[in-house]
Amino acid sequence: MDRSEISVAILTNNQHHATRDKQCLVKLNVKSIKVFDDPEDVLESVRQQEVQLVLIDAAVRNMTGSACLRALRKAANTALLPAIMVTPESQLQAVVDAIAAGCNGYVIRPYSLQTFERHLRMAFESMSGDSIETAQLDAATELVAQGRFDEAISEFNELVEEENEAVAFFNKGMDYLRRRKFGKAILAFNKAVALNSMYAEAYKGMAYAYKGKGDDAGFRACLDKSASILAMQDRLDELKELFAEILQANPDAINPYNTMGIDLRKKGDYVGAMHAYTQALTLTPNDENLHYNIAKACIFSKDYDAAMEHLEKAAGLRQDFEEAKRLLAKLRAKQYDSLGVSNGAARSPSGRDGLAMDS
Structure with a gap:
């Protein structure tokens, strides 16, 4: 700078x-x-x-x-x-x-x-992105301006062939935020945005290289990929806002990802709910209510095999978890039209309150 x-x-x-x-x-x-x-x-x-x-x-x-x-x-x-x-x-x-x-x-x-x-x-x-990747992006963009489209496409492809780690850095940011390591959270979120933007720019540049070659299909495909990456960033920003609201409402929550998963599931965002629950499992892998909640998200997305696995885990963790057992029995009998779940509270074997249940 x-x-x-x-x-x-x-x-x-x-x-x-x-x-x-x-x-x-x-x-x-x-x-x-x-x-x-x-x-x-x-x-x-x-x-x-x-x-x-x-x-x-x-x-x-x-x-x-x-x-x-x-x-x-x-x-x-x-x-x-x-x-x-x-x-x-x-x-x-x-x-x-x-x-x-x-x-x-x-x-x-x-x-x-x-x-x-x-x-x-x-x-x-x-x-800012990695200096080498940034230089390569600039060089590829210059190749497009010079009309050297095949060389540009090769350079852009080399940039995007590696996995986009934006989501991984975003998840790190969320965990740092949960642990109140605010400086590290900001750096992780910054890195996520920078990586995502670099990938979006690479696909956009590649689109115009294909356009220069007269390849309309390649042009549209790369523009669509660039747009989907930018849309993912918007989605990550929405998740960050929701997570922050949960932390502000209950800063001492044992597992705020569980609450996030419930909120997203109730909004019909099953993909987002599963992302949140995956993070939740890293904190409390043996909480029966969490496995019950994940099963419910799986049911709404019609992944019944995964739902049964989590219900079996929930029932195994607490022998008197009748709601989990009833739901599991319906799934085994393939009674998919009667999978409603009643409201209720659950307690762990130790007597402490478990994580909140998705009702």
Whole structure:
């Protein structure tokens, strides 16, 4: 990051904070610094990529800093624009809300210049892709511009042939968030966004290489792949928001993934529910209620064999788990039209309350 080449926007309704942030940026040799108290005023500069970094305070023109960041990202589609919260708010809910909104750094006032600089550097570095992959993406894009389409396609293919690890980094971010390791959570989420964006850009570039060759089928297929990757990022952002809400409502939850799975299942998102339950199993693999909940999600997605496996596990973990046994008996008899589950509470063998049941 060459600070002499970047432009920074400061969003705050506190002039004292604005002065402090501006002074620090000047000491760090930042090229251009502008202060705004209304996110609407900075939108066009962001859209035109005239701003390379946004600093957001706890409050901006009748909204919280997190709400401001959400509005900014939604209005300008700025997934890769580093946005750092610089705020006196240190409470758990405020930090979690900012991370859910997509902040790329969280600086608590009052701060030292060294702390401020470290967060700026980390935000930029974690939002950028691997230097080799970034150079290859740029080179392939240049090949398209030169009309060397076959060479470009080869370069793009080399980029996307490796597995997209965005979801793996996203899952790490969720786990760090659960464990209140906020700095690590932000870095993991940043890496997930950067990887996903790189893959989407590679497929988009490949699409235009195919278009240059006159291959309309290849063009459409690659554009569809790029769009699906971007849609996945939107979905991950939605899951992050839901997970943050669950953590804020019950910060001491033993297994917040279980609650997330129940919420998603009830919304009809069976794929999302299974993703959440898979994460839940890493925390409490021997909770009978969790296996019951997973079975219910499997039933709604008509994966009856998997449902039976989890119900057998649930019944084995607690001998008096009658609801699991009744549901298992119906599945074994293939009575698929009578698989309704009654409400109820369950208790573990030790007498403590188990995880919440999906009713």
